[in-house]
Each structure stands twice: as structure tokens, then as C-alpha cells.
Amino acid sequence: MNTPKEFLYSKSHEWAKKLDDGSVLVGLSDKAQNDLGDLVFVNLPAVGDSFSAGDTMCDVESVKAVSDVYAPVSGTVAEVNEMLLDTPEAINKEPYEAWLVKLTDVSGLEDLLDADAYIAVCEEE
Amino acid sequence: MEMKTPLYDCHVACGGKIVPFAGYLLPVQYPTGVIAEHMAVRSQAGLFDVSHMGEVMITGPDAFANIQNLFTNDFTSMTDGKVRYSPMCYEDGGVVDDLIVYRYNQEKYLVVVNASNRHKDVEWMKAHLSGDVTLEDISDRVAQIALQGPASAKILSKLTGDQELPTKFYTFKDPILVDGISCIVSTTGYTGENGYECYCDPADAPKLWNALLEAGKEDGLIPCGLGARDTLRLEAAMPLYGHEMDETITPVETGLGSYVKMAKPDFIGKKGLEEKGDPQRARVGLKITGRGIAREHCDVYADGQKIGHTTSGTHCPFLGYAIAMALVDLAHSAVGTSVEIDVRGRKIAAEVVPLPFYKKSK
Numbered sequence: 001m002n003t004p005k006e007f008l009y010s011k012s013h014e015w016a017k018k019l020d021d022g023s024v025l026v027g028l029s030d031k032a033q034n035d036l037g038d039l040v041f042v043n044l045p046a047v048g049d050s051f052s053a054g055d056t057m058c059d060v061e062s063v064k065a066v067s068d069v070y071a072p073v074s075g076t077v078a079e080v081n082e083m084l085l086d087t088p089e090a091i092n093k094e095p096y097e098a099w100l101v102k103l104t105d106v107s108g109l110e111d112l113l114d115a116d117a118y119i120a121v122c123e124e125e
Numbered sequence: 126m127e128m129k130t131p132l133y134d135c136h137v138a139c140g141g142k143i144v145p146f147a148g149y150l151l152p153v154q155y156p157t158g159v160i161a162e163h164m165a166v167r168s169q170a171g172l173f174d175v176s177h178m179g180e181v182m183i184t185g186p187d188a189f190a191n192i193q194n195l196f197t198n199d200f201t202s203m204t205d206g207k208v209r210y211s212p213m214c215y216e217d218g219g220v221v222d223d224l225i226v227y228r229y230n231q232e233k234y235l236v237v238v239n240a241s242n243r244h245k246d247v248e249w250m251k252a253h254l255s256g257d258v259t260l261e262d263i264s265d266r267v268a269q270i271a272l273q274g275p276a277s278a279k280i281l282s283k284l285t286g287d288q289e290l291p292t293k294f295y296t297f298k299d300p301i302l303v304d305g306i307s308c309i310v311s312t313t314g315y316t317g318e319n320g321y322e323c324y325c326d327p328a329d330a331p332k333l334w335n336a337l338l339e340a341g342k343e344d345g346l347i348p349c350g351l352g353a354r355d356t357l358r359l360e361a362a363m364p365l366y367g368h369e370m371d372e373t374i375t376p377v378e379t380g381l382g383s384y385v386k387m388a389k390p391d392f393i394g395k396k397g398l399e400e401k402g403d404p405q406r407a408r409v410g411l412k413i414t415g416r417g418i419a420r421e422h423c424d425v426y427a428d429g430q431k432i433g434h435t436t437s438g439t440h441c442p443f444l445g446y447a448i449a450m451a452l453v454d455l456a457h458s459a460v461g462t463s464v465e466i467d468v469r470g471r472k473i474a475a476e477v478v479p480l481p482f483y484k485k486s487k
Contacts, residue, residue: 037142037352038160040440041418041447043471059469061418063159063440064352066469085416 001122002030004096008109009118010072015096016112024106025099026072028060031122033095037062039088044080045101051075053108058100060088072112075103130176131268131327135334139348147240149177152350162353163360163442166316169345170274172337173354175315175322176330179243179264181236187256189231195250195393196226197376199386203228208295208311211384212376213246214394218401219372222246223364223381225313227297235309237269239366253393268330272337272346273320273357275485280341281310281321290321304336315354317361318485360441362410362450362481368421368436369408369450378404378452380480406433407458410482411466413438413447415474419466425451426465426472432457435466441482448482449475 007015013032017025033039041061051057051071058069079102084090090098113121127145136143141152151174154162165171183191192200198211207228213221222242227235238246247262254260272281281290284304291298297311301323309324325333338346355365364370370379375398377385387395413419419438424431438449449466457464462477 037154038158038442040160041416043417061440063163063356063442064153066418066420 001034001119002096003115003119005115007096008072008112008114010070010112011121012070012072014070014072016072016109017099018106018109019102022104022106023078024073024075024103024109026057026101026103027099028069028091028095029118030095033092036060036067037064039091042084042088042091042100044082044085045077047077047080049077051077051103053111060091069100071103073103073106073108075106078102078104130174131330132174132176132270132334135331136174136348141348141350144351146351147177149240151177152348154350154352155348157347159350159352159356160442162347162349163356165345165347166274166318166349166353166357167443168275170272170276170280170320170341171316171349171353172334172341172346173271173273173349174269174334175271176268176327177240178269179238179240179246179262180267180269180324181238181247181250182261182263183234183236183250183258184232184261185256185258186232187258188234190256191254191258192226192234193389193392194255195253196224197385197392197394198226199389200226200228205230206291206296206298208297208313210295212370212381213249214376214392214397215372216394216397218375218377218394218397220366220370220374220376221249221372223366223370223376227309227311229299242366266327267324268327268333269322269324270330270334270337271314271316271320271322272341273314273316274318274346276341276344276346277318277320280337280344280346283340284336294319303333304340306333306336308333315363316357317363317481317483318357356439356442359437359439359448359450360443360481360483362483364408364450365437369452374452375401375404378406378408380408405455406452407455408436408480409451409453409458410478410480411435411438411449411451411464411475412478412482413449413466413473413475417468417471417473418447419449419468419473419475423449424467425453425475426467427453427457427462432464443483450480
């Protein structure tokens with residue numbers, strides 16, 4: 001399981017990465033993509049949608065099933081990674097490159113787990 | 126409490142992701158993933174543990190008469206060594222299960238049923254036997270391994286020496302020694318490809334599994350899980366009990382009319398099907414033209430009116446797009462009809478296309 005130190009993680013297996021301008025990229029962790037299996041569809045939210053941490057933000061579909069993706073922090077969608085609409089498998093190949101959404105007006109980053117704490121959570125599962 | 130098939134340890138050793146299914150712990154996929162497993166079967170070969178399936182022996186002087194009465198297909202013309210598919214109906218025409226029948230001779234048949242229906246089926250059949258006939262559920266004494274894909278014949282023949290394998294589709298031989306293990310070998314399967322299903326003693330199953338994997342390694346054979354089994358059968362438009370048919374859906378409605386022989390003097394369900402008359406709905410294939418994937422139990426609309434619901438759906442690895450099967454009103458079942466599918470509140474566009482979605486090249 002690949003769990004880079006420079007990312008923050010939620011217990012529901014999303015990652016968050018703060019950019020220099022204060023916005024936050026959100027994606028799925030390596031463990032999440034591995035558990036989900038081959039992803040074949042991503043249903044992204046709309047730019048301008050606002051979420052509280054823990055809200056269902058979008059969903060991803062593997063060959064087998066659909067799974068909700070939760071907002072790891074509160075914020076407003078500034079951008080979505082439209083490339084994933086045509087290449088959802090990028091999440092399997094490069095989970096930490098294949099961001100889903102970019103959030104602005106973000107709060108709640110301090111509640112996320114660092115890599116070590118996230119690894120501990122995964123090991124308990 | 127789920128049971129383990131005799132191959133459980135083999136699945137764990139292969140890195141299989143184990144899930145409960147039909148009362149058994151079975152691999153949904155291996156580390157290769159559903160798409161690679163699916164493609165292996167279409168292009169080379171895949172190996173499946175289907176030991177969860179139920180096996181029932183029907184023997185005795187009145188075996189044939191009981192088969193004719195219990196199942197909707199006609200077995201009159203069936204010769205020894207043949208395999209035949211059939212639905213089994215309730216009195217009202219709803220489906221108890223769909224199954225395949227192996228004929229040894231007029232007094233000995235092997236019937237293979239869905240794992241999840243095994244106990245229900247055995248009870249139903251026992252309650253409707255008549256005359257001099259014995260029915261025995263031998264499921265716990267039988268393991269089953271499916272070898273599927275274009276390379277199957279090449280792989281299996283490496284382990285069978287100069288024995289003649291069954292070649293014609295839906296035939297079988299018993300016994301065939303596969304790497305020295307006594308098996309029933311049939312040219313059957315649930316993938317839309319050529320291949321075999323091998324039945325053996327559970328104690329021999331791990332050895333057979335490993336021998337087949339080893340023999341097929343250079344031909345691209347990989348173990349495949351339940352995930353690929355489902356996407357393969359869906360792409361080939363093969364119906365699955367509990368989805369395309371159940372106690373409320375007749376075999377005629379789901380397009381299995383050619384396996385329901387109304388010309389037979391009698392069988393369980395004939396009267397019920399006659400009373401129901403011509404079906405008012407039909408099973409159709411849908412190609413998703415919009416963005417998204419429809420699974421089962423999604424409502425289907427045409428011209429704003431609800432016309433039915435999906436029974437199965439997935440992304441098809443070989444075709445490269447999402448498909449679904451649906452039961453819809455006959456009036457909206459023509460190929461080319463544009464429909465919308467309600468996927469969790471979002472309407473996605475689809476079109477009625479001919480079945481099967483995928484047919485192997487000859």
C-alpha cells in the first residue's frame with residue numbers, strides 16, 4: 001500500500017493535498033482504489049457545489065459496484081478533473097495524481113489523518 | 126456461516142479477494158482484476174471454481190418420465206452423452222430455477238442447478254417425483270472447475286493423453302482422467318466462449334486446479350473470480366436466476382421460449398403458461414449511450430413513461446461500454462428504441478440493441 005507522507009487522509013480513504021494558493025485537491029487513496037478494483041466510471045460533482053466534511057461528494061464505479069466518495073473536508077468545488085470521465089482507470093494507475101476535485105474555502109484539514117495515522121487505521125480494518 | 130469450497134486454500138494462495146456468495150466463500154477477483162480476467166477468457170483462457178453449484182442425480186426406470194414432467198424443455202430426442210439446458214417452472218409458470226441436464230442413459234441423469242437454489246430445487250423436485258425413481262443431492266461430494274476460453278482445448282488435452290475429449294457443444298464424457306484424476310468433462314460453460322466444465326471428487330479438486338493452472342500457464346491461463354464470471358455471462362447475454370428470471374418472471378417473458386416446449390403433452394407449469402397467454406413484456410439488451418453504468422433494479426423509461434426495469438448491468442470489458450439487460454413492455458422492445466434509465470436519480474440514455482451483446486467468432 002502506497003501512502004505518501006505529503007498527503008492527508010480521511011478514515012473513508014480519500015486523500016487531500018493543500019496547494020500553495022490555499023485550495024485543496026481531493027482523490028482516492030491507494031488502498032481505496034485497490035479495494036474498489038478496476039474503475040470504469042466516475043460521476044463528478046458540479047463546479048460550485050458545496051460540501052461539508054463527510055457529505056457524499058460523488059461516486060465512482062468499478063466493474064462490480066458503485067461506491068460513494070465522501071468530502072474529506074468542507075469546501076466548494078472550484079474545478080473537477082474532467083480527464084477522469086474518459087480515463088477512470090487513471091485512479092487505479094496513479095491514485096495520487098488522479099485528483100477528483102479541487103476545493104476552495106476549505107475548512108477541516110486539521111481533522112484529517114497524517115500518513116502514519118492513516119496506515120494505523122487501515123491496519124485495524 | 127459460509128462454507129468453503131475444496132479450493133478455498135488455492136484461492137487464498139492465488140491472492141483471491143474472498144467474499145460470501147450463495148453460502149460459500151469464493152474469490153470475487155484475483156490480484157489481476159476483473160478486467161484482465163475477463164479479457165483472458167475472451168482471448169486465451171480462464172479457470173473458475175464453480176464448486177458451489179448443486180448436483181443432483183435422478184435415476185431409475187421412470188427417470189426419463191420425471192425429467193420430462195419436471196423441466197420445460199423436451200428430452201425425447203436427447204441421446205446418451207448429451208447435455209441440455211432447461212428452465213424448471215412452478216405450476217403458475219414462474220421459474221423455480223434454470224439448470225442443465227446430463228443424460229447418461231434413459232434411467233440416469235445428472236442435473237446441475239444454481240447454488241443459491243439448491244435446497245429449494247431438491248425439495249421441489251422431490252415433492253413432484255412419481256413412479257420408480259430416486260433423486261439424490263450429491264452436491265457435497267462433487268467439486269466443479271470451469272476452464273473457459275479459446276485455448277481451453279489445447280490446455281486440457283495436455284493432461285488427458287490420448288483420451289478423446291468431448292468436442293461437440295453441450296456434450297460430456299465420464300470418466301475422463303485429467304492428470305490422472307477421474308472427472309466428468311462437459312463442453313459447457315457460462316462465459317460465451319468454448320471451454321469445459323470438469324466435475325471431480327472434492328479431495329482431488331486442489332490437485333486438478335493446480336495441474337490445470339500449470340498446464341495453461343504458457344497459454345495465458347489465469348484464475349478468474351465471480352466478478353469476471355458475471356461480466357462474461359452478461360456480455361454473452363446469458364440469463365441469471367434472480368435477475369433475468371425468478372418466480373415472478375416466466376421463461377417465455379425472459380426470452381427462453383425455445384426451451385419451453387408447449388407441444389409436450391404435459392409438464393409442470395404448462396397450464397400456468399397457457400393461462401398467462403402471450404407475454405406482454407420482453408427481455409431486451411440495452412447499450413448505454415450516455416455517461417454512467419446501470420445496474421439491476423433501475424427503472425427504464427421511453428417517451429417519459431416507465432416501461433420496465435433493468436435486471437442486470439455492468440461495464441463490459443471486451444466491448445468497452447456499459448450494457449444492461451431489462452424487462453420492458455413489448456411495445457417498447459424493438460431494436461433501436463431510445464430509452465432512459467434512472468440511475469440513482471440521474472437519467473442516462475440507452476438504446477435497445479440485439480442480444481447477445483457479444484458472440485464469439487467461429
